[in-house]
Amino acid sequence: MQIKTKKSLNGFEVNNQLKAIETKYSNIFQSINVGIIVVSDSAGNIIEWNKGAELAFGYSSSEIIGKPLTVLISKKQVDTGVKEILKVKDKLDNDTYGDNIEMLGLRKNGDEFPVEFSMSNWQHGEEEFYCAFMLDITNRKKLEEKLKKTTKDLELFLYRSAHDLKAPLTSAEGLLHLLKEEKLNKRGSFLVTMLDETLEKGRLLLDNLAFASVISEKRRDITVVDFQKILGSIMIALKGVNNFQSVAFHIAIEQENDFNFNWELIDSILQNLILNAICFVKPKTKTHVPTIKIRIEVSNQGANMMVTDNGLGISKNHLDKVFNLYFRGHSEVSQGTGLGLYIVKRIVDDFNGEIKVTSTINEGTTFKVHLPNLK
Structure with missing residues (x-):
């Protein structure tokens, strides 16, 4: 009986399999068009660029490969942006988790847009590589600004309402003070005391409402x-x-x-x-x-x-x-x-x-x- 044994792969076959795997993962990487993925070498030069990055920044792979990461950062934030990236890089080099970063990205046409990204790293031989996973947060920032404005409007309304309501309350307190000077029977004195306590609670409530509306402004002082x-x-x-x-x-x-x-x-x-x-x-x-x-x-x-x-x-x-x-x-x-x-x-x-x-x-x-x- 003849026994067949599995032949070991020769160099040519191994090479073909590696190329097939590389092509597979390269296709997956390039097909991701929702998230922005940018890979750079240790010198900060871009070496990989996916479809999401192309759609967000406007550069094709042939235009951006080999360029420094700084071309993607708004000129207003280049200095601070580079410092933040270097901080994350140092943490990654020391096997520490890197923080998420927010900054203004710069498109090919000169438009600026807010991005949030995190970084990871790996080593191949003696070379270190870094991968930035970015998200365009333009819509989120617009919503945040809208919420800030709405909050500001509500705080202003609250402050003015509390302030306006104090006027009749103050008038009532003045009338109550005059009433206290009158000769009252036991029941009248009891009712005046209750009214006094009620007005005091109302004043305290309005003071608290007014104070709650200006908390954010206090950070200036x-x-x-x-x-x-x-x-x-x-x-x-x-x-x-x-x-x-x-x-x-x-x-x-x-x-x-x-x-x-x-x-x-x-x-x-x-x-x-x-x-x-x-x-x-x-x-x-x-x-x-x-x-x-x-x-x-x-x-x-x-x-x-x-x-x-x-x-x-x-x-x-x-x-x-x-x-x-x-x-x-x-x-x-x-x-x-x-x-x-x-x-x-x-x-x-x-x-x-x-x-x-x-x-x-x-x-x-x-x-x-x-x-x-x-x-």
Whole structure:
């Protein structure tokens, strides 16, 4: 019986198979017309160019191969763009994940358009190669600008509405003041007190609405923040709040470095967090002392603020809603406007900070805020 064995491939056959594989993947690479893919050598010269790149930039492969990557960058951003690319290249060379980059691309006809891209690298022999995966984000940028304008218009409307509503509220407060000077019976005095509290809540609500509408503008006014002074003024401002006198406050501030931020925004964050803690304290008893701990740590990188109470707490079902507009976790608590934590979150988000909340029912709540040092 004759046994047939599989013959090993000779050099010619191996070469043909390699060429077939190369042709296959080259066809796949060139056929991708949605994403923009550009490959360069270690000197930054373009060596591969797919259909998506041709459609986006307007150059054919024969026109662009061998040209430096800088021809694809807007002349306005060449210097900064090259620096960003080199940063990513260094990270890749050190086996670190490279960040996504946004910059203005430059088409063959001179038009500029926004692109976002990430890079990868590989080595073949002693040569290093880099591949940029790009996306044309023109539509996304247009949408972002539209959203910014809409937000700006809404903020302006909110500010003007709050400002205009203050006029009749101020008039009502003046009339109430005159009414207090009159001789009233017990029921009349009771109604005046209720009206006074109602107008105070309305004024606080309008103040918060007006403040929420100008948060983004506050980034223009950056100063060195003194947390000791801010907390001192907050304690004075909150003395008239219900339950304040029953609370034991523990304040710890570690600030050896200057912290640069907007003074009003820091004041708003701390005041709203402390007021929220006061609003949800449990009554003082022989075995329970309402306690609020305020801890602030400042470094060159930023400030960490923590406000902890031993009050009513927040249920797990509500933790992801506490920063929503007008949300109240305990309907029986009448203090506050439902805007405080929303404002805190707006400030933190606008400045790329971080806020976390943890809570246990009947044990208390902790808010942690981190904000960058805007030096």
